[in-house]
Amino acid sequence: MAWRTIDRTKVSPEEMGPGLSAAVREKIQAFFPRYPTKQAALIPALHIIQDALGYISLQAMEDVAELLELHPSQVMDVVSFYSMFWTHPRGKKTIMLCRSLSCELMGGKNVRDALVEKLGIKEHETTDDGEWSFMTEECLAACEHAPCMLINEKLHKCVRVEDLNRILSDPDNDKLEMPRSDLFDAPRTAQT
Amino acid sequence: MAFERILMKHVDVPNSTSLSVYKSDGGYEGAAKALQMKAEQVVELVKEANVRGRGGAGFPAGLKWSFLPAERDVTYLCVNADESEPPTFCNRVLMETDPHMLLEGILIAGYATRTTVAYIYMRGEFIEQFHIMQKAIDEAYEAGYLGKNILGSGYDLDCYIHRGAGAYICGEETGLIESLEGKRGWPRIKPPFPAVEGAFRKPTVVNNVETLACLPHIITRGVEWWQSLGPEGSFGPKMYCVSGPVNKPGCYEGPMGISVRDLIYADEFGGGMRDGKKVKAVLPGGFSMGVLRGDLFPKAPDGTVDPAQDYDELDARLDFDDVRRYGLLGLGTAAAVVVAEDTDIRDVLANVARFFAMESCGQCTQCREGSSWMYKMAQRIRGGAGRIADLDVLVEVTQNMGMMPGESICGLSDGAAWPIRTIVQKFRKEFEQHISAQAPDAAAEWIRRVNPAAYGLPIAQGRAEVMPGGTFYRPDSEPDTVEA
Structure with missing residues (x-):
């Protein structure tokens, strides 16, 4: 990103991207009672935005800055620091492949090469049909199941190259097989 | 037990x-x-x-x-x-x-x-x-x-x-x-x-x-x-993690102070190495704590074994104090990753160096620059263009980063320096063998590939081409190739 600069005085609405909907704002505001400052709700807010939009657009950064009474640059400061936040649109499903030592010893490199070949994209790219994005990540903390990869929310363990076709063609390969709690929304506020 | x-x-x-x-x-x-x-x-x-x-x-x-x-x-x-x-x-x-x-x-x-x-x-x-x-x-x-x-x-x-x-x-x-x-x-x-x-x-x-x-x-x-559990100074049960090519990778609970050998070979823990291979190296406390050799490490420079000061490093006991005797920074998280004998130690060095280069937060100069410098050197050594001097420079860099020399705010750079220093020190012979087996002009060839400007060759327009947005990560399996 360091090579791309944006002249914000002349940014077209398309480049600013979508903003926050009323529902997203409401979800973010539900986090305020948890913290003594509004700024602390920033990372939860960015998770909510990324869930709703798929990435953090420039407009969303401005909107959330207004909502949390911050300067937009403070929001971008945070967005650019954390590797889970995407600043450009990504595919419907994001593959995060672990590239740490345990996974690499157990054949993670082969899985990566096979994925790159099957999807036809390199790391941090998105397929043309907007279905897949691919990135590698340091240690997903599942080293006993090496090599492992995370597709959106679901962790696939002990992935072998011959399993990849089955995993990629499964329509539910990104869904958790467990009851969800209200993850990003409806946080528990202090009980009275 | x-x-x-x-x-x-x-x-x-x-x-x-x-x-x-x-x-x-x-x-x-x-x-x-x-x-x-x-x-x-x-x-x-x-x-x-x-x-x-x-x-x-x-x-x-x-x-x-x-x-x-x-x-x-x-x-x-x-x-x-x-x-x-x-x-x-x-x-x-x-x-x-x-x-x-x-x-x-x-x-x-x-x-x-x-x-x-x-x-x-x-x-x-x-x-x-x-x-x-x-x-x-x-x-x-x-x-x-x-x-x-x-x-x-x-x-x-x-x-x-x-x-x-x-x-x-x-x-x-x-x-x-x-x-x-x-x-x-x-x-x-x-x-x-x-x-x-x-x-x-x-x-x-x-x-x-x-x-x-x-x-x-x-x-x-x-x-x-x-x-009553564990040795003096390190009481209580501890959760150990073992991963890599062992028969039963996983998380096991035991008292403080079990030995690394038990963690790998005992039936109630790792259950031995897969396919009966030998252990080459173990990182027994997470990356940051350093590396142990899987065999005897002769400390004398000429490689002669002195029973008084050389001991089998797998006997290190995992508690807060004993591991320090083996040149480790501390117990860390007691999570061991085992490296089998057929793994190239250069790959291990590059993987560890990359982790810290990517995860350094960028606040203190010596950590930000030092970790990526070490990663570049590790890549070069792995790419078959290392120099003997690189090993000395690696050690020198590690000695100048971290809280212990008083240069950084947090302990991440100590944790970055320690494993790299111990890997280079404990496996120096193997690195030197790899380096001396290289082609004589390998280093010059490497520079031609990664830095074409040094030879007046055309540079790919905008290096952002090979570093797409998101993070600064790029695949490290091969250096940027430039059509000359």
């Missing part, structure tokens, strides 16, 4: 995440007992038991609590569940199988430190674990173990999960606090320590998940039981 599993007692129990299963064998009894005591008594008890933090540094938990100022209106408890040190996963296992044990520990620690709000800082990649913890928190609120007037003691505690977003540095306690406040996870200069001025400028306690999970058992079983 019959060892009663304490922290992992519910691992094989079906539906172990539910409150009813947890309560069926003594769950929340420790918390009930603690709430009957005075807060100072709980602190004294934990101090007396000498519970050393399981997160890596081994700082006594009770001592940490006693640094809190006596006069304070608000205290925060941050639970460090940002488990990002490769190859550690014991906190994940604990939260997956026994979330209520953690919540009980939070309740005890919160009561002892007079905390009203506890934040569980969980790394963003833990999604399944988030749902499990959140469900457990909801259950605990319903049953009255969290919220107002817990168990009729008049003590209030709220507990929230705060998700991180993929930053290793947020496992450092002040980095975690900054991240919790909604900023970059840049560690703060200490002092003031978090116990005096932490999250939101208020006194804050940061404890690891495993440390907190030990507390209920200390309260119910007493200090004598705790001190």
